[in-house]
Amino acid sequence: xxxxxxxxxxxxxxxxxxxxxxxxxxxxxxxxxxxxxxxxxxxxxxxxxxxxxxxxxxxxxxxxxxxxxxxxxxxxxxxxxxxxxxxxxxxxxxxxxxxxxxxxxxxxxxxxxxxxxxxxxxxxxxxxxxxxxxxxxxxxxxxxxxxxxxxxxxxxxxxxxxxxxxxxxxxxxxxxxxxxxxxxxxxxx
Amino acid sequence: xxxxxxxxxxxxxxxxxxxxxxxxxxxxxxxxxxxxxxxxxxxxxxxxxxxxxxxxxxxxxxxxxxxxxxxxxxxxxxxxxxxxxxxxxxxxxxxxxxxxxxxxxxxxxxxxxxxxxxxxxxxxxxxxxxxxxxxxxxxxxxxxxxxxxxxxxxxxxxxxxxxxxxxxxxxxxxxxxxxxxxxxxxxxx
DNA sequence: GGCTAACCGGGGCGCACGTTCCGTATAGTA
DNA sequence: TACTATACGGAACGTGCGCCCCGGTTAGCC
Numbered sequence: 001x002x003x004x005x006x007x008x009x010x011x012x013x014x015x016x017x018x019x020x021x022x023x024x025x026x027x028x029x030x031x032x033x034x035x036x037x038x039x040x041x042x043x044x045x046x047x048x049x050x051x052x053x054x055x056x057x058x059x060x061x062x063x064x065x066x067x068x069x070x071x072x073x074x075x076x077x078x079x080x081x082x083x084x085x086x087x088x089x090x091x092x093x094x095x096x097x098x099x100x101x102x103x104x105x106x107x108x109x110x111x112x113x114x115x116x117x118x119x120x121x122x123x124x125x126x127x128x129x130x131x132x133x134x135x136x137x138x139x140x141x142x143x144x145x146x147x148x149x150x151x152x153x154x155x156x157x158x159x160x161x162x163x164x165x166x167x168x169x170x171x172x173x174x175x176x177x178x179x180x181x182x183x184x185x186x187x188x189x
Numbered sequence: 190x191x192x193x194x195x196x197x198x199x200x201x202x203x204x205x206x207x208x209x210x211x212x213x214x215x216x217x218x219x220x221x222x223x224x225x226x227x228x229x230x231x232x233x234x235x236x237x238x239x240x241x242x243x244x245x246x247x248x249x250x251x252x253x254x255x256x257x258x259x260x261x262x263x264x265x266x267x268x269x270x271x272x273x274x275x276x277x278x279x280x281x282x283x284x285x286x287x288x289x290x291x292x293x294x295x296x297x298x299x300x301x302x303x304x305x306x307x308x309x310x311x312x313x314x315x316x317x318x319x320x321x322x323x324x325x326x327x328x329x330x331x332x333x334x335x336x337x338x339x340x341x342x343x344x345x346x347x348x349x350x351x352x353x354x355x356x357x358x359x360x361x362x363x364x365x366x367x368x369x370x371x372x373x374x375x376x377x378x
Numbered sequence: 379g380g381c382t383a384a385c386c387g388g389g390g391c392g393c394a395c396g397t398t399c400c401g402t403a404t405a406g407t408a
Numbered sequence: 409t410a411c412t413a414t415a416c417g418g419a420a421c422g423t424g425c426g427c428c429c430c431g432g433t434t435a436g437c438c
Contacts, residue, residue: 010405013415036395038418047417052397111357119359150365157354157361158369165350168300170308172346176339180347184373199384199435225425227388236387241427 017054019044025065028106033062062110063121069107070125073097077132087145090136091182094159098178101163108167111160130156147187158185206243208233214254217295222251251299252310258296259314262286266321276334279325280371283348287367290352297356300349319345336376347374 009017023044027035037058041048055061076096080089101108110118119126133152140146158181165177198206212233216224226247230237244250265285269278290297299307308315322341329335347370354366 007414010414012405016416037397038395041417048396049398049400049417050415053415056397058396111353147369150369151361153358153360154362154366154369157358157366160357161350161354161366164300164353165346168349169342169346171342172340173343177343177346177350180336180339180343180373181370182373183377184369184371188372196384201435202385205386226427227425230387237389237426238387238428238430239385242385245427247426 013054016044016046016050020046020051020054020061021064024061025068028062028065028109029104032105033109037061059121062106063118065106066110066118067122067125070122070129074125074128074132077129077136081132081135081139086136086139086143090140090146093133093136094155094182094185095178097159098162098166098181101166102174105167108163111163144187146185150185155185202243205233205235205239209235209240209243209250210253213250214257217251217254217298218293221294222298226250248310251295252307254295255299255307256311256314259311259318263314263317263321266318266325270321270324270328275325275328275332279329279335282322282325283344283371283374284367286348287351287355287370290355291363294356297352300352333376335374339374344374 020040024040027040027043037051038048040061041051044051051061055064073096077093080093083089084092130152133155137146137150137152137155141148162178162181165172166174169177209229213229216229216232226240227237229250230240233240240250244253262285266282269282272278273281319341322344326335326339326341326344330337351367351370354361355363358366
């Protein structure tokens with residue numbers, strides 16, 4: 001299917017690619033997607049041209065980062081599903097996702113911004129993520145730990161909203177705000 | 190205190206100011222804060238210079254809109270507090286605020302965006318808003334309709350998050366997502 | 379109707395940022 | 409060591425947008 005054979009990168013090229021990726025990850029997380037490419041290149045100790053040789057576009061660079069993170073999250077979700085009890089597994093994952101909003105500004109930007117259409121750009125990862133989350137959700141629902149009428153899409157939306165709350169929460173107590181949402185996810189009394 | 194006397198505007202100036210304000214309100218709500226000033230001027234049927242004569246900065250223009258909206262919301266909150274029963278009043282206002290996220294993209298942008306520091310720019314309106322909301326909240330808490338440990342700041346943060354959910358909710362059912370958060374605000378069982 | 383201060387339009391400036399280009403440097407190989 | 413494909417850096421380009429300026433127009437007043 002992918003007819004092109006990828007020639008192995010030269011050693012310096014591989015090093016620079018990794019440096020750019022790492023730097024971009026840190027900078028985007030700390031300051032959001034507004035940071036210029038030139039700035040990322042500077043901090044990585046390379047020229048702007050080098051960034052563009054490895055990632056044809058700013059969006060492609062961010063996408064590479066996101067794909068990586070999503071894969072990790074999917075793995076974590078699977079481990080949780082296998083190990084913990086259903087309710088605990090679900091809410092552990094929920095906490096993991098919502099806390100990300102407080103530490104990763106780029107993530108919140110991407111969710112809120114017009115610019116990047118993450119889900120459309122990596123359908124297979126998006127699918128894997130949803131599948132892993134569905135697994136966590138249905139188990140938790142079967143165990144009576146989560147109200148039965150919410151869907152995977154609902155939970156995902158709630159996570160996005162909680163990330164936004166974490167990031168732009170002002171004087172609110174993050175723990176209490178998340179607690180409210182978690183409580184709302186429990187079955188009706 | 191404000192030593193300057195404000196000379197009354199000429200008739201055409203007043204007309205244009207109103208047109209700009211109205212157009213900006215609609216455009217920002219529909220398309221977000223990314224819309225250029227030139228575009229707003231064009232749609233309002235005036236030159237860009239005219240916009241800047243009335244509002245020295247893009248931020249000032251948006252601020253004028255927000256101040257107006259906040260005042261309305263405060264009035265609504267007060268009416269609700271006087272008329273409905275405490276729980277109903279609180280949740281009516283909560284719905285009102287969260288639904289705004291679905292219809293006003295500019296509002297969500299402003300909450301999420303670095304750019305504008307709304308709260309710092311209009312401290313007295315912000316205060317009035319918080320006071321009105323505190324009134325709704327403490328009454329609802331006293332009536333046992335809302336869990337006792339949440340603060341005004343918490344509720345505000347939850348509203349922001351819900352607005353984001355409405356706007357970027359994907360396939361989720363808006364009604365159910367909001368229902369989850371409302372349920373979480375009820376007292377523990 | 380005539381006068382003047384107030385107002386208008388839209389072209390233009392400056393800056394920031396994404397992206398490209400090309401002369402130079404270097405890793406890999408014989 | 410010499411040769412070449414590959415990669416590097418950063419100057420330069422194009423675009424978009426906030427904001428300013430100024431020659432022309434008009435509302436308000438006598």
